[in-house]
Amino acid sequence: MTINEKNYAYGASKSSIREIAAYGAARKAQIGAENVFDFSLGNPSIPSPDAVRESIERSLQLPPTQLHSYTPAAGLPFVREKLAASLCRRYGENTAAAGDLYLTCGAAASLSISFHAVVNPGDEVIVIAPYFPEYRVWIETAGATCVEVMADPETFQIDTEAVRAAVTPRTKAVVINSPNNPVGSVYSAQNLAALADVLHEREDALGTAIYLVADEPYREISYGVEVPWVPAIYDRTLVCYSYSKSLSLPGERIGWVLVPPTNPDHDRLVPAIAGAGRSLGFVCAPALFQRVIADCCDVPSDVDAYARNREALTRGLSELGYHYIEPQGAFYLWVKALEPDANAFFERAKSLELLPVPSDSFGCTGWVRIGYCVSYETIVNSMPAWKKLAESYK
Amino acid sequence: MTINEKNYAYGASKSSIREIAAYGAARKAQIGAENVFDFSLGNPSIPSPDAVRESIERSLQLPPTQLHSYTPAAGLPFVREKLAASLCRRYGENTAAAGDLYLTCGAAASLSISFHAVVNPGDEVIVIAPYFPEYRVWIETAGATCVEVMADPETFQIDTEAVRAAVTPRTKAVVINSPNNPVGSVYSAQNLAALADVLHEREDALGTAIYLVADEPYREISYGVEVPWVPAIYDRTLVCYSYSKSLSLPGERIGWVLVPPTNPDHDRLVPAIAGAGRSLGFVCAPALFQRVIADCCDVPSDVDAYARNREALTRGLSELGYHYIEPQGAFYLWVKALEPDANAFFERAKSLELLPVPSDSFGCTGWVRIGYCVSYETIVNSMPAWKKLAESYK
Numbered sequence: 001m002t003i004n005e006k007n008y009a010y011g012a013s014k015s016s017i018r019e020i021a022a023y024g025a026a027r028k029a030q031i032g033a034e035n036v037f038d039f040s041l042g043n044p045s046i047p048s049p050d051a052v053r054e055s056i057e058r059s060l061q062l063p064p065t066q067l068h069s070y071t072p073a074a075g076l077p078f079v080r081e082k083l084a085a086s087l088c089r090r091y092g093e094n095t096a097a098a099g100d101l102y103l104t105c106g107a108a109a110s111l112s113i114s115f116h117a118v119v120n121p122g123d124e125v126i127v128i129a130p131y132f133p134e135y136r137v138w139i140e141t142a143g144a145t146c147v148e149v150m151a152d153p154e155t156f157q158i159d160t161e162a163v164r165a166a167v168t169p170r171t172k173a174v175v176i177n178s179p180n181n182p183v184g185s186v187y188s189a190q191n192l193a194a195l196a197d198v199l200h201e202r203e204d205a206l207g208t209a210i211y212l213v214a215d216e217p218y219r220e221i222s223y224g225v226e227v228p229w230v231p232a233i234y235d236r237t238l239v240c241y242s243y244s245k246s247l248s249l250p251g252e253r254i255g256w257v258l259v260p261p262t263n264p265d266h267d268r269l270v271p272a273i274a275g276a277g278r279s280l281g282f283v284c285a286p287a288l289f290q291r292v293i294a295d296c297c298d299v300p301s302d303v304d305a306y307a308r309n310r311e312a313l314t315r316g317l318s319e320l321g322y323h324y325i326e327p328q329g330a331f332y333l334w335v336k337a338l339e340p341d342a343n344a345f346f347e348r349a350k351s352l353e354l355l356p357v358p359s360d361s362f363g364c365t366g367w368v369r370i371g372y373c374v375s376y377e378t379i380v381n382s383m384p385a386w387k388k389l390a391e392s393y394k
Numbered sequence: 395m396t397i398n399e400k401n402y403a404y405g406a407s408k409s410s411i412r413e414i415a416a417y418g419a420a421r422k423a424q425i426g427a428e429n430v431f432d433f434s435l436g437n438p439s440i441p442s443p444d445a446v447r448e449s450i451e452r453s454l455q456l457p458p459t460q461l462h463s464y465t466p467a468a469g470l471p472f473v474r475e476k477l478a479a480s481l482c483r484r485y486g487e488n489t490a491a492a493g494d495l496y497l498t499c500g501a502a503a504s505l506s507i508s509f510h511a512v513v514n515p516g517d518e519v520i521v522i523a524p525y526f527p528e529y530r531v532w533i534e535t536a537g538a539t540c541v542e543v544m545a546d547p548e549t550f551q552i553d554t555e556a557v558r559a560a561v562t563p564r565t566k567a568v569v570i571n572s573p574n575n576p577v578g579s580v581y582s583a584q585n586l587a588a589l590a591d592v593l594h595e596r597e598d599a600l601g602t603a604i605y606l607v608a609d610e611p612y613r614e615i616s617y618g619v620e621v622p623w624v625p626a627i628y629d630r631t632l633v634c635y636s637y638s639k640s641l642s643l644p645g646e647r648i649g650w651v652l653v654p655p656t657n658p659d660h661d662r663l664v665p666a667i668a669g670a671g672r673s674l675g676f677v678c679a680p681a682l683f684q685r686v687i688a689d690c691c692d693v694p695s696d697v698d699a700y701a702r703n704r705e706a707l708t709r710g711l712s713e714l715g716y717h718y719i720e721p722q723g724a725f726y727l728w729v730k731a732l733e734p735d736a737n738a739f740f741e742r743a744k745s746l747e748l749l750p751v752p753s754d755s756f757g758c759t760g761w762v763r764i765g766y767c768v769s770y771e772t773i774v775n776s777m778p779a780w781k782k783l784a785e786s787y788k
Contacts, residue, residue, distance in 0.1 A: 002603045002659065003512045003666045011669025047458035060450060064441035070644045105499050105647065105676065112675025118397045134672075141673040209396045250464045251681025253499065265396065272397045275405025278528075279535040281506025282499065286680045287645025 010137060016361045017041065017133075024355045031353075037382035038355045039370040042181065042331070044248040046305045046373075052247060055295035059288055067291075071284045073274055075103030075256075079294040083256065086297045091229040096258055100266070102273045103285035105253035107217045107242035108134065109277075114238045114257055115142035115173070116276035117269065118211050123172035125213075128158055130182050130334075130362030132215075135175055144172065148363050156185045156325050156334065160194040167202040173211040174199065179218035179227060179329025182362045182369035186328040189228040196234040209265065212237045217255070220246040220301040222329035223310060231260035238269070243293055245330075246301045254289040306331045309372040309379050316383045320390045331373040334359075337366050338393040348392060352385040404531060410755045411435065411527075418749045425747075431776035432749045433764040436575065436725070438642040440699045440767075446641060449689035453682055461685075465678045467668055469497030469650070473688040477650065480691045485623040490652055494660070496667045497679035499647035501611045501636035502528065503671075508632050508651055509536035509567070510670035511663065512605050517566040519607075522552055524576050524728075524756030526609075529569055538566065542757050550579045550719050550728065554588040561596040567605040568593065573612035573621060573723025576756045576763035580722040583622040590628040603659065606631045611649070614640040614695040616723035617704060625654035632663070637687055639724075640695045648683040700725045703766040703773050710777045714784045725767040728753075731760050732787040742786060746779040 017040055024038035059067055074080065080098035087096040104110045111134075119125060121143035127135050129148045136146040149166045152159045163174065174195075178187040187195075199210045214230040214237055231237040242255030259269045284290075313333055317324060323336040335356070337345035342358040342365055349356060349368070359367035372379060411434055418432035453461055468474065474492035481490040498504045505528075513519060515537035521529050523542045530540040543560045546553045557568065568589075572581040581589075593604045608624040608631055625631040636649030653663045678684075707727055711718060717730040729750070731739035736752040736759055743750060743762070753761035766773060 003662055004510060004514055004670065007511050007669035007673055008662060008666040009669065010673045011665030011667065011671075043459075043463050045459065048462055052458065052462075053454050056450065056454060060447055064446065064642065065437075065439065068442055068446075068643045068645050069437050105680075108675040108677045116398060117401050120398055137673050138675055248458065249462045251462050251678060253677060253680050268397055268402060271405030272402040273405065275401035275403065276398065277405075279401055279404050279531050280674050281502040281504075281532055283502045283647065284645060286499075286647050286683070288682070289680070 015133070017357050020355050020357060027353070034381065036353050036355070037378055037385060039372065039374060040355050040357050042371050042373060043250060044245055044373055045375065046248055046302050048248045049296065049299050049302065051296045051299045052249070052292055055292045056288065058295070059291045068287055071287050071290060073277060073284055075101065075285055076287070076290050076294075079103065079290045082294040083297055087258070091232065094261055095229070095231070097261060099270065100259050100261055102257045102259075102270075102277065103290055104255050104257060104277065105282055105285055106244060106250075106255045107215060107240055108138070109253070109282055110240035110242065110255050110257045111135070111175075111213065111215060112138045112141070112280065113273055113276045113282070114213050114240055115139055115144065116280060117272040119144040119172045122170060124168060124170045125172060126163060126166055126174040127363075128176060130359055130364035130367070131175070132177060132181050133361055133363070147171075150364065151183070156180070156183045157187055157191045158195050160191070160198045163195060164198045164202065167199075167206070167210070169206050169208060171202070171208070171210055173213050175213045175215060176230070177215040179222055181218065181330055182332050182357070182359070183325055183334040184327030184330050184332045185325060186222055186225050186227055189226070189233065192228055192230060192233045199234065209236060213240060214238070215240045217242040217245050218330040221303050221306060221331060223303070223307055223327070225328045227329060231262060235262055235264055237263060247293070247296055247299070249289070252286060252289045254285055254293055305376070306373065309374070309376055312376065312379045313370065313372050316379070317386060320387055322386070322390065331371060333370040333372055335368050335370055337368055338390065340366055342366055342368055349389055352389050354382060354385050354389060409527070411751050414749050414751060421747070428775065430747045430749070431772055431779060433766065433768060434749050434751050436765050436767060437644060438639055438767055439769065440642055440696050442642045443690065443693050443696065445690045445693045446643070446686055449686045450682065452689070453685045462681055465681050465684060467671060467678055469495065469679055470681070470684050470688075473497065473684045476688040477691055481652070485626065488655055489623070489625070491655060493664065494653050494655055496651045496653075496664075496671065497684055498649050498651060498671065499676055499679055500638060500644075500649045501609060501634055502532070503647070503676055504634035504636065504649050504651045505529070505569075505607065505609060506532045506535070506674065507667055507670040507676070508607050508634055509533055509538065510674060511666040513538040513566045516564060518562060518564045519566060520557060520560055520568040521757075522570060524753055524758035524761070525569070526571065526575050527755055527757070541565075544758065545577070550574070550577045551581055551585045552589050554585070554592045557589060558592045558596065561593075561600070561604070563600050563602060565596070565602065565604055567607050569607045569609060570624070571609040573616055575612065575724055576726050576751070576753070577719050577728040578721030578724050578726045579719060580616055580619050580621055583620070583627065586622055586624060586627045593628065603630060607634060608632070609634045611636040611639050612724040615697050615700060615725060617697070617701055617721070619722045621723065625656055629656055629658055631657060641687070641690055641693070643683070646680060646683045648679055648687055699770070700767065703768070703770055706770065706773045707764065707766050710773070711780060714781055716780070716784065725765060727764040727766060729762050729764055731762055732784065734760055736760055736762055743783055746783050748776060748779050748783060
């Protein structure tokens with residue numbers, strides 16, 4: 001074995017989502033962009049708010065040596081102060097102090113760093129399926145085993161009894177993602193409280209500590225439902241955040257990990273997060289965009305365009321008789337395939353130039369994900385194809 | 395063991411360089427900035443060229459969804475095309491194609507990713523001491539053992555016979571850094587050719603493959619000496635580059651790994667690099683700064699200010715009788731301590747408000763590193779203190 005075979009495999013295997021997107025791009029070139037309905041990617045379609053450009057322009061007035069220099073590993077102190085103050089305004093006093101925040105190169109870094117901070121080789125980390133497939137990659141790279149627990153098959157809320165059954169003495173963490181990719185569900189306060197009860201009960205019974213890793217890039221994108229603040233419900237929480245979706249900045253890689261002051265292991269987790277960032281090769285989050293998020297952390301996300309798409313998509317598919325989970329957040333619709341095999345359903349959709357993502361990519365059978373972070377026209381114009389698809393099963 | 399103790403320790407222990415810099419900042423607040431001569435950090439003191447600001451301003455004219463969106467994991471294709479063309483102009487045809495470059499969040503990411511791409515648990519990676527101390531952290535995090543081989547104690551070129559003696563069947567890579575931090579030396583073509591001979595001889599004798607990881611953030615900062623292109627001398631090379639020093643952008647985290655087309659394992663290394671980036675949580679290099687380096691990769695580094703500092707510092711210390719290694723590149727001067735214990739020498743320097751870094755931080759005894767990426771005035775005004783320090787040993 002000359003090189004690292006595991007990382008070779010991670011690089012040589014393509015993400016099935018990216019493969020569908022690549023097919024979509026090629027097909028558009030072939031038959032015209034307006035004839036292909038590509039719902040595969042989660043790339044925000046609304047532009048960053050003007051405040052982002054204005055913030056960058058303001059920063060360019062600073063001396064370059066100040067603007068572009070190394071920052072402390074956890075981020076510029078004034079930036080962390082501003083973010084912490086914003087969190088306290090939203091979720092209550094004592095939600096966060098500057099020293100509780102560690103700025104990262106986006107949510108992927110936040111999650112990878114969090115896993116490396118808490119797990120030891122042989123530990124287990126529970127994910128709620130369907131789930132973002134990269135979770136498994138980061139969990140396994142941190143040396144732990146990824147344990148899938150299916151969400152409730154009706155509501156796609158967390159099946160807390162299934163979580164209880166999956167916890168072992170080696171369970172170090174549970175990852176939740178709400179608003180959820182791929183389902184679009186938001187876990188209710190009641191559901192999270194039931195999860196907290198289960199985890200506390202298991203911690204007490206097993207004499208272990210179980211961390212809840214809350215992956216929240218879609219927190220600002222919800223449709224009239226409350227997205228509960230997880231650390232207020234469960235004490236051993238780490239919050240992983242990113243501005244990829246809220247400010248439409250996915251390419252700039254900027255986010256954070258919060259170790260809430262109420263986490264009983266706070267004083268050991270803060271250095272463990274910093275140490276994990278250091279050991280993986282993250283030196284600091286990109287300096288210019290640290291300043292951008294300080295300026296823009298209270299700028300409301302423009303969810304109107306997504307809300308309009310959601311409305312058109314759910315109304316249209318409803319009328320055609322499709323069954324889907326009512327989307328409460330994010331920009332994904334989770335639609336029941338019209339046959340048990342989601343891949344076969346996908347192939348038939350594809351033959352009609354419709355490109356959702358089959359649920360097998362997310363660790364679950366029988367559904368597809370429609371990413372509606374596309375143009376409104378794409379949704380409206382896709383309806384005849386969705387109609388044909390439904391009719392083909394009659 | 396609740397959390398990851400190794401990463402806790404990496405976060406809880408302070409870098410001795412950062413500790414000296416923190417002391418310097420506190421001391422300046424106490425007695426006035428002009429009275430403290432802080433030579434501890436490697437933060438570039440010359441501003442980024444105007445072309446950087448101009449490039450950012452130009453990019454801000456693009457639609458934000460295009461500018462800030464996810465890029466392919468390896469970077470934007472047109473950016474990699476431009477960087478590859480620039481490398482071919484400098485180092486000859488067939489130096490690099492776009493597909494050989496993987497853009498990263500800076501040199502730390504380049505190195506961490508390279509180690510994770512090639513090593514397996516139990517492997518050994520050789521570093522040439524004195525060396526940048528984070529190498530050990532990244533090598534150990536990738537699961538390998540860090541093996542120190544002292545440079546030639548007179549010239550601080552690579553002691554190739556010592557490397558030969560250190561190679562074992564588990565040696566997976568050798569890291570070199572030229573222009574060198576902390577010494578300021580540049581490895582000659584002759585020295586690198588001798589290293590290549592040793593590594594090839596050992597590969598043949600042991601039936602193994604040994605990678606040369608060339609860490610080159612200081613490539614553009616040299617003083618009238620040629621910095622040889624390593625892949626032209628040794629085939630199994632990976633080049634790790636960053637724009638932190640050449641464009642004074644250390645906080646923006648932008649660099650690359652090159653798998654040269656002449657590397658015999660090229661076709662397996664390219665996916666292994668991508669897979670390592672993926673598995674560690676790097677999604678793509680910051681998008682805006684990908685465009686900046688495409689625009690600025692041929693902008694010459696402004697080394698004049700460093701050259702002037704170098705001249706003043708070496709002339710001044712020469713006259714005072716200090717022994718140092720003639721600096722050929724980077725912005726560090728490697729000065730012999732006036733007593734065997736570099737830490738004791740540092741403490742005496744500190745009492746005179748001089749703050750170099752003792753060599754023990756770099757895996758070597760008896761020297762100090764003076765970072766001369768400071769203002770010219772700091773160098774000139776420090777001379778009386780260096781004089782007092784020398785006199786105190788007479």
